[in-house]
Amino acid sequence: MGLTTAQLQQIKQFIQRKGFVYLDVQLEIIDHVATAIEEKMEVNPQLDFNQALVKTHASFGIFGFSTIEDAISNGLSKKYNRFFWRTFLSFFNYKYIVLLFLGAAFTYQVQQLLVGYHWWFAAFIGLTIVSLIILIAVRTYQVKLNQYLSFKLSISYFLATSSLLCFILQFQNQVLLSTTIFGLNTTGACVSLLMVLFVLYLLSAFKTMELGISESTQLQKKYQYLS
Amino acid sequence: MAVNNELFKGTLQTIILNLLAEHHRMYGYEITQKVKAITQGELLLKEGALYPALHKLEAEGLLETSTEVVDNRLRKYYSLSQEGEKEVVNKLQEARDFIQNLQLLLNLKPSF
Numbered sequence: 001m002g003l004t005t006a007q008l009q010q011i012k013q014f015i016q017r018k019g020f021v022y023l024d025v026q027l028e029i030i031d032h033v034a035t036a037i038e039e040k041m042e043v044n045p046q047l048d049f050n051q052a053l054v055k056t057h058a059s060f061g062i063f064g065f066s067t068i069e070d071a072i073s074n075g076l077s078k079k080y081n082r083f084f085w086r087t088f089l090s091f092f093n094y095k096y097i098v099l100l101f102l103g104a105a106f107t108y109q110v111q112q113l114l115v116g117y118h119w120w121f122a123a124f125i126g127l128t129i130v131s132l133i134i135l136i137a138v139r140t141y142q143v144k145l146n147q148y149l150s151f152k153l154s155i156s157y158f159l160a161t162s163s164l165l166c167f168i169l170q171f172q173n174q175v176l177l178s179t180t181i182f183g184l185n186t187t188g189a190c191v192s193l194l195m196v197l198f199v200l201y202l203l204s205a206f207k208t209m210e211l212g213i214s215e216s217t218q219l220q221k222k223y224q225y226l227s
Numbered sequence: 228m229a230v231n232n233e234l235f236k237g238t239l240q241t242i243i244l245n246l247l248a249e250h251h252r253m254y255g256y257e258i259t260q261k262v263k264a265i266t267q268g269e270l271l272l273k274e275g276a277l278y279p280a281l282h283k284l285e286a287e288g289l290l291e292t293s294t295e296v297v298d299n300r301l302r303k304y305y306s307l308s309q310e311g312e313k314e315v316v317n318k319l320q321e322a323r324d325f326i327q328n329l330q331l332l333l334n335l336k337p338s339f
Binding site: 002003005008027028030031032034035036039059060061063067068070071072074075076077078079082218219222223225226 | 257274275296298300301303
């Protein structure tokens with residue numbers, strides 16, 4: 001015996017009252033609870049919907065639905081983490097290694113040319129502009145996909161960007177004082193390498209966000225179809 | 228006689244992978260009921276154990292998911308990924324070896 005749309009709505013409200021607001025978390029709980037209720041009412045036709053709902057919730061134990069939410073949250077975090085690092089490491093593939101080397105060499109040359117002219121300030125402004133563009137993109141999607149845990153977790157890699165940027169730029173004073181090996185300013189070379197790694201971090205974070213957006217949008221379309 | 232949950236936990240991932248290998252794709256509630264039916268109620272797979280295992284397997288890339296509209300609601304189906312299809316063979320062999328060693332250690336005679 002299938003549940004009515006009103007009963008499914010009642011389950012949704014029940015779950016929301018328990019504090020589970022993300023739609024991708026609700027999806028799995030609603031289907032599990034609805035199927036369990038349907039079965040309970042089929043086995044015992046005298047059982048009404050509300051009694052079956054309370055019984056089903058009780059079967060989840062003392063932690064209630066939070067077990068499912070924790071499982072989904074941990075699973076998504078691990079999935080995006082795996083994707084993020086796989087993407088990051090893919091840039092060290094032989095196809096990109098020459099590009100990375102050229103990128104580091106270019107950054108080093110620019111830094112050496114501008115070392116007496118507050119190069120770090122130009123770098124800071126440049127990377128801040130890039131970060132602002134990303135922030136605007138994130139905010140735009142946040143309005144549409146804020147109710148999806150997958151989207152929220154996929155953008156979490158951007159949280160570390162300002163700390164990473166500050167970590168790199170703290171070496172700016174030491175570039176002028178650095179020792180040279182075979183004419184290479186060692187601190188300058190390290191800072192150039194860190195900046196390239198920072199750009200790769202940003203690209204990996206962006207690709208992870210794209211995955212989160214794609215998964216959340218697919219789900220959103222199905223929800224729109226239902227309503 | 229109900230089976231001790233601690234004994235069950237260690238083989239949960241193997242059980243899920245094997246069920247999905249046999250049934251192509253399943254949803255959460257269906258897995259709990261299938262375990263109950265196969266074991267005639269001896270083993271009860273609780274939600275608190277099932278979902279963490281499912282999402283862990285998914286995060287490890289062993290499972291794939293798809294969402295479909297069923298009976299006016301969305302249903303998430305789990306199935307084996309290519310990696311999962313390879314892993315299920317290893318997991319089953321591990322489980323067989325473990326059971327064999329357990330039989331030797333506890334002087335149990337196989338009932339088959």
